[in-house]
Amino acid sequence: xxxxxxxxxxxxxxxxxxxxxxxxxxxxxxxxxxxxxxxxxxxxxxxxxxxxxxxxxxxxxxxxxxxxxxxxxxxxxxxxxxxxxxxxxxxxxxxxxxxxxxxxxxxxxxxxxxxxxxxxxxxxxxxxxxxxxxxxxxxxxxxxxxxxxxxxxxxxxxxxxxxxxxxxxxxxxxxxxxxxxxxxxxxxxxxxxxxxxxxxxxxxxxxxxxxxxxxxxxxxxx
Amino acid sequence: xxxxxxxxxxxxxxxxxxxxxxxxxxxxxxxxxxxxxxxxxxxxxxxxxxxxxxxxxxxxxxxxxxxxxxxxxxxxxxxxxxxxxxxxxxxxxxxxxxxxxxxxxxxxxxxxxxxxxxxxxxxxxxxxxxxxxxxxxxxxxxxxxxxxxxxxxxxxxxxxxxxxxxxxxxxxxxxxxxxxxxxxxxxxxxxxxxxxxxxxxxxxxxxxxxxxxxxxxxxxxx
Numbered sequence: 175x176x177x178x179x180x181x182x183x184x185x186x187x188x189x190x191x192x193x194x195x196x197x198x199x200x201x202x203x204x205x206x207x208x209x210x211x212x213x214x215x216x217x218x219x220x221x222x223x224x225x226x227x228x229x230x231x232x233x234x235x236x237x238x239x240x241x242x243x244x245x246x247x248x249x250x251x252x253x254x255x256x257x258x259x260x261x262x263x264x265x266x267x268x269x270x271x272x273x274x275x276x277x278x279x280x281x282x283x284x285x286x287x288x289x290x291x292x293x294x295x296x297x298x299x300x301x302x303x304x305x306x307x308x309x310x311x312x313x314x315x316x317x318x319x320x321x322x323x324x325x326x327x328x329x330x331x332x333x334x335x336x337x338x339x340x341x342x343x344x345x346x347x348x349x350x351x352x353x354x355x356x357x358x359x360x361x362x363x364x365x366x367x368x369x370x371x372x373x374x375x376x377x378x379x380x381x382x383x384x385x386x387x388x389x390x391x392x393x394x395x396x
Numbered sequence: 397x398x399x400x401x402x403x404x405x406x407x408x409x410x411x412x413x414x415x416x417x418x419x420x421x422x423x424x425x426x427x428x429x430x431x432x433x434x435x436x437x438x439x440x441x442x443x444x445x446x447x448x449x450x451x452x453x454x455x456x457x458x459x460x461x462x463x464x465x466x467x468x469x470x471x472x473x474x475x476x477x478x479x480x481x482x483x484x485x486x487x488x489x490x491x492x493x494x495x496x497x498x499x500x501x502x503x504x505x506x507x508x509x510x511x512x513x514x515x516x517x518x519x520x521x522x523x524x525x526x527x528x529x530x531x532x533x534x535x536x537x538x539x540x541x542x543x544x545x546x547x548x549x550x551x552x553x554x555x556x557x558x559x560x561x562x563x564x565x566x567x568x569x570x571x572x573x574x575x576x577x578x579x580x581x582x583x584x585x586x587x588x589x590x591x592x593x594x595x596x597x598x599x600x601x602x603x604x605x606x607x608x609x610x611x612x613x614x615x616x617x618x
């Protein structure tokens with residue numbers, strides 16, 4: 175267990191010294207939301223109508239952008255080999271890795287999304303729904319994405335493959351997330367969608383680390 | 397480059413190395429690397445695997461370390477299959493592959509701290525001392541990317557001094573080391589086996605000065 179904690183700490187330090195790596199997806203998110211109103215009909219009513227979907231799609235693609243690097247460096251420099259050699263649980267290790275990934279990708283997205291949604295003229299009632307749907311949804315994106323990242327970690331230019339593997343799995347999260355925000359915007363009940371996201375999160379948290387651990391093991395046994 | 401070691405050799409390790417391979421055969425891409433190989437590593441052994449490139453030295457090393465399960469036969473630690481007592485085994489052996497698992501943005505000290513996090517009994521002072529011994533004193537706070545390849549290798553090898561394991565499994569540890577580094581490492585290997593430890597090593601470097609040395613030649617199958 176101590177190695178897992180040490181790895182989490184170490185990865186956070188690495189992220190702090192390499193801000194470019196995690197700022198890039200955040201910049202992408204910002205740019206999409208800044209450019210969208212310029213490219214479509216700038217009518218506030220129209221923007222308000224599409225805001226929920228645009229913010230969620232941008233958050234999803236920004237997460238996808240950050241996934242490719244999740245295990246790549248660890249596979250290439252031998253860190254993964256040392257994990258496996260340590261005999262510590264790969265399940266816990268996978269959860270730790272995803273936690274760090276979420277801290278530097280999903281969490282900042284969740285925090286800045288309400289600010290950027292202003293540019294999309296998101297209805298006032300929808301802000302808390304946006305925040306909570308992203309808070310529940312982005313960890314799922316990280317968890318599911320980790321499975322794809324682990325499968326493609328040993329593949330050269332696995333980015334395309336990763337998107338193909340992961341995007342279909344992201345669709346339900348996108349639908350429930352965006353629909354929660356949209357329904358909040360037209361003053362309808364949205365607890366159901368958040369409930370779905372919460373249960374997805376529970377399932378993903380318990381099951382995906384198994385898949386990640388298995389995929390990483392496979393990567394190394396060659 | 398001297399280091400104080402316990403005077404009584406038998407007190408250095410609580411467990412002694414008892415690793416053995418039984419009728420191990422391994423095939424890669426339809427090429428037989430070795431067949432029905434038997435190998436035993438006991439207290440005080442220094443075993444060097446030799447053979448041409450592609451002979452399967454690293455493969456044998458990795459399967460002895462428990463990192464590769466794609467082979468026939470059995471590897472046992474203290475009369476138990478290593479996969480069944482893997483956690484126990486992992487604590488008793490140190491594996492350093494040809495990938496050094498050094499994170500370039502971290503300092504030697506931070507890297508070393510991560511390496512030994514599975515061994516909570518290792519003290520912070522020991523780490524400083526180990527870095528001093530591998531002549532990296534003064535570089536503790538320099539990111540590893542500013543160090544030369546040989547210095548980075550020394551960071552990885554500093555683990556030999558701080559990890560309290562009886563068995564060392566080393567894959568080409570002499571790579572990138574200068575003359576003084578090679579002499580130092582040879583001295584460490586000799587000292588380790590003298591104090592009841594064991595070493596399994598692949599290297600193209602001649603280790604003839606160490607009396608305990610046994611060589612195993614691979615690559616006889618064509």
